[in-house]
Amino acid sequence: MxxxxxxxxxxxxxxLALTAKAKELRAAGADILSFTAxxxxxxxxxxxxxxxxSALDEGFTKYTPSSGTAELREAICAKLKKDNGLSYEPAQIVVSNGAKHSLFNAFYTILDxxxxxxxxxxxxxxxxxxxxMCGGAPVPVYTNEADGFKADAGLIERAITAKTKAIIINSPSNPAGVVYNRGELAEIAEIAKKYDLAIISDEVYEKLIFDDGLEHVSAASLNDDALNRSIxxxxxxxxxxxxxxxxxxAAAPRDVAAAMGNLQSHATSNPNSIAQKAAFAALVGDGAPVEDMRLAFKSRRDVIMKAIDETPGISAVCPQGAFYVFVNVEKLVGGDIDGMKINDAADVAAALLSRENVVVVPGADFGYANYIRLSFAISEEEIGKGMDRIKNFISECYSF
Ligand SMILES: Cc1ncc(COP(=O)(O)O)c(C=O)c1O
Incomplete structure (x- = not known):
């Protein structure tokens, strides 16, 4: 066909493919250390x-309203008020099958x-x-390691054309852990206003910010104009x-949320009923486990950054949030290892796997061919072992 x-x-x-590959190799008995999580x-x-x-035992196993249960949408509104200072009504919330699905609904709804x-x-x-997939065209705005991988308003403005419909803000970001402050967001929101653009603000790592003095700011909370153009x-x-x-x-202006809900009603009916009960419990329940996880990630961030800083040939901007570090491996590119040409970070990743059983994500799919992404959503012990293997790889294959 x-x-x-x-x-x-x-x-x-x-x-996802690399994570699956690491699992497969491990299941086949290889002593794999994976930084892909x-x-x-x-x-x-x-x-x-x-x-x-309880949801299962109580028979909460039927269709729900397509944009999510009333109690969950109310809990999301309460969360947005408490954490982000935002006033939304349940009709402006669409609950979906993961944030990825919310992004799909959002782009499908606003892009021609x-x-x-x-x-x-x-x-x-x-x-x-x-x-x-939604008929649009992504326009990358390349930032620099030296600027902490931050896109400022000037860079963003230069990428705008007559066809531009939206700007993505992802703070904290995957893969570089960038956190935008209020002032930076306000400048980007001004650009959105000037050119009448939507702001798609992906805040899935909101709770994972590490350093004192840094806070999560939702672009929508800056002013009424930003609110009305944000999803x-x-x-x-x-x-x-x-x-x-x-x-x-997703939290969106009323008409956008209604259109996203209509789309979802035909695509998937509704998100899983049991998972909605669980998400409700997450949002209204004890926040202590979230803070425990944040502290664990902060400590792991410190461990991995120390190891990277001690390793010759690689460098990274210290991530301020999320659980990834985007590592510059430019100096490892060129030449060959075991007869294999090393032309980019994907080749470095392949050599690391074959020599050290370490799996990393090459940066090309994040827009940078000479970087790799390391996830630190693994134990400190695994981080230590994995970084030792990377150090060993570099000391055996390069002379820095
Ligand atoms: C920046 C970013 N947005 C959205 C998602 C999707 O999250 P979900 O698992 O809720 O679909 C991810 C998952 O990796 C992510 O990194």
């Missing part, structure tokens, strides 16, 4: 699991064919694919270690 052009052009998610390695907290068990979306790079791998994307996957439950949500 012929696959149409739209579907044929969609690339598989490289991060895109999810917290903690259990979903008990009170959340218990809420799901050929519309451009300004996408600060390095960017999360799925943005470009989702935008393309906030968030969810419970990363904050509550609930990646498999598949609950994300």
């Amino acid at each position: 012929r696959i149409n052009e739209r579907a044929a052009n969609i690339k598989a998610s490289s991060t 895109g999810e917290p390695d903690f259990d979903t907290p008990k009170h959340i699991r218990d809420a799901a068990k 064919d050929g519309d451009e979306v300004v996408t600060p790079a390095p960017y999360w791998v799925s943005y470009a694919e989702i935008i393309t 906030i994307i968030n969810g419970v996957s990363k904050s509550y270690s609930m990646t498999g439950w598949r609950i994300g949500y």
Whole structure:
């Protein structure tokens, strides 16, 4: 059967593929150390699991309203008020099957064919694919390691054309852990206002910010104009270690939320009823497990950064949030290892796997061919072992 052009052009998610490959090699008995995890390695907290068990026992197993249950949408509004100072009504919330699905609904709803979306790079791998699937064109805005991988308003403005429809803000970001402050966001929001653009604000790593004095600011909270042109994307996957439950949500202007809800009603009916009960428990319940996880990630961030700083030939901007570090491996590119040409970070990654059983994500799908992404959603012991192997690889194959 012929696959149409739209579907044929969609690339598989490289991060998910590599995570699967690491699992496969491990299952086959290899002593693999994987830096690919895109999810917290903690259990979903008990009170959340218990809420799901009760939902099952109470027979909460039928269709729900397509944009999510009233209680969950109300809890999301309360969360947005408490954490972000935002006033939304339940009719402005659409609960979906993960934040990825919320992003798909958002882009499908606002993009016409050929519309451009300004996408600060390095960017999360799925943005470009989702935008393309929805008929749009991602326009990367390349930032520099020296500027902490931050896209300022000037850079963003230079990427705007007559076709630009939206700007993505991802703070904290995947893969570089960039956190935008209020002033930086205000300048970007001014640009959005000047050119009448939507702001897609992906805040899924909101709860994972590490350093004192840094806070999460939602672009929508800056002023009424920003609020009216923003679609906030968030969810419970990363904050509550609930990646498999598949609950994300969008908060949007009323007409946009209604259109997203209509789309979803035909595409998936509703998000899983039991997972919605669990997400409700997450949002209204004890926040202590979230803080425990944040502290664990902060400590792991410190461990991995120390190891990177001590390793010759590689460098990285210290991530301020999320659980990834984007590592510059430019100096490892060139020449060959074991007869294999090393032309980019993907080749470095392949050599690391074959010599040291270490799996990392090459940066090309994030927009940077000479970088790799290391996830620190693994134990400090594994980080230590993995970084020792990377050091060993560099000392055996290079002379710095
Ligand atoms: C920046 C970013 N946004 C959204 C998502 C999707 O999250 P979910 O698991 O809720 O679909 C991810 C997951 O890796 C992410 O890194």
